[in-house]
Amino acid sequence: MREWAQWCELGVALTSARPGRRLLETYREQLCCFNDDIQGTATVTLAGLLAAGRATGTPLAEQRLLVFGAGKAGIGIAELIARTIAEETGASHEDARKRCYFMASKARGGRKGLKGRAG
Numbered sequence: 001m002r003e004w005a006q007w008c009e010l011g012v013a014l015t016s017a018r019p020g021r022r023l024l025e026t027y028r029e030q031l032c033c034f035n036d037d038i039q040g041t042a043t044v045t046l047a048g049l050l051a052a053g054r055a056t057g058t059p060l061a062e063q064r065l066l067v068f069g070a071g072k073a074g075i076g077i078a079e080l081i082a083r084t085i086a087e088e089t090g091a092s093h094e095d096a097r098k099r100c101y102f103m104a105s106k107a108r109g110g111r112k113g114l115k116g117r118a119g
Helices: 018-027 036-056 072-089 093-097
Strands: 009-012 032-035 065-068 100-103 114-117
Touching: 018 032, 032 036, 036 072, 065 072, 072 093, 072 100
Parallel strands: 009 032, 065 100
Antiparallel strands: 100 114
16 A cells, blocks of 8 residues: 555544544545545535635635534534635635634524534
8 A cells, every 4th residue: 555655535424423433544644534424514604605706706705604413514614614714815714714704503593503603
């Protein structure tokens, strides 16, 4: 496997399961590792937001994001978007995070479900 390692990526889903976590922990220093539940969802979401921004003429940095669900995928989405905003605008990561809000998907409604900003 070592001879192929430079061209390989280890994609793991369900990292909360022991086998997935064990694979990531074992190979993350040797291979590019990718958590599909977090990074895959975030990448697809960011691509959609960037395409929508181009179509409407609204830069990502001028948008506010409300993530419905504050689990690992939702947090991953907000982190990638904040990182992208920071890189595109030169803003601090902390300032970019202020554009991201969460609403717990298990909330019964109202303001109790609003979890606040990323970070």
